[in-house]
Amino acid sequence: MEELTKTEERIMQIIWDLGRCLVRDIIQKMPDEPKPPYNTISSVVRLLESKGFLSYKAYGKTYEYFPIISKEEYGQRTFKKVFADYFGNSMESLLSFMVKEENLTLEEIEKLKSLINNR
Structure with missing residues (x-):
């Protein structure tokens, strides 16, 4: 299992808390003001998926992500x-x-x- 960066770990903490979520759900739960751009979080989520931490279910162009590592x-x-x-x-x-x-x-x-x- 690859190590996570601090940013990836913060996002994984949110995903673990949410269970299943969309990128906008992750952004909504982030405490940082101003909120990071959608594309930034989407890129990190895709990295987490490529590292084997997440999987997703596609609904057209919308992706619902969920953890596969507890x-x-x-x-x-x-x-x-x-x-x-x-x-x-x-x-x-x-x-x-x-x-x-x-x-x-x-x-x-x-x-x-x-x-x-x-x-």
């Missing part, structure tokens, strides 16, 4: 890459980072301990 599947693959690239596949490094950098509460740390002990 948000969860993409999240798992992305996490595995981050885990390997930034933490060297070391659970200790990941947990150490979480505890030190994310300012976990004592309750959250206890929950992590419990999860580890119950495995």
Whole structure:
């Protein structure tokens, strides 16, 4: 699976939320003001389709897009890459980072301990 650019990922987040949609539905959900041009979003959607993230159903000249890679599947693959690239596949490094950098509460740390002990 190819990696997504930040723009592609933002658009995929909208598509995952919508399920099935037209390009105009995506634009409507975008928070940026001013809204990007229709052709720009249409081009990104076509790139997502060529990368295997989307498929579509044609109704004449109108295309309804839908995800064929779930948000969860993409999240798992992305996490595995981050885990390997930034933490060297070391659970200790990941947990150490979480505890030190994310300012976990004592309750959250206890929950992590419990999860580890119950495995």
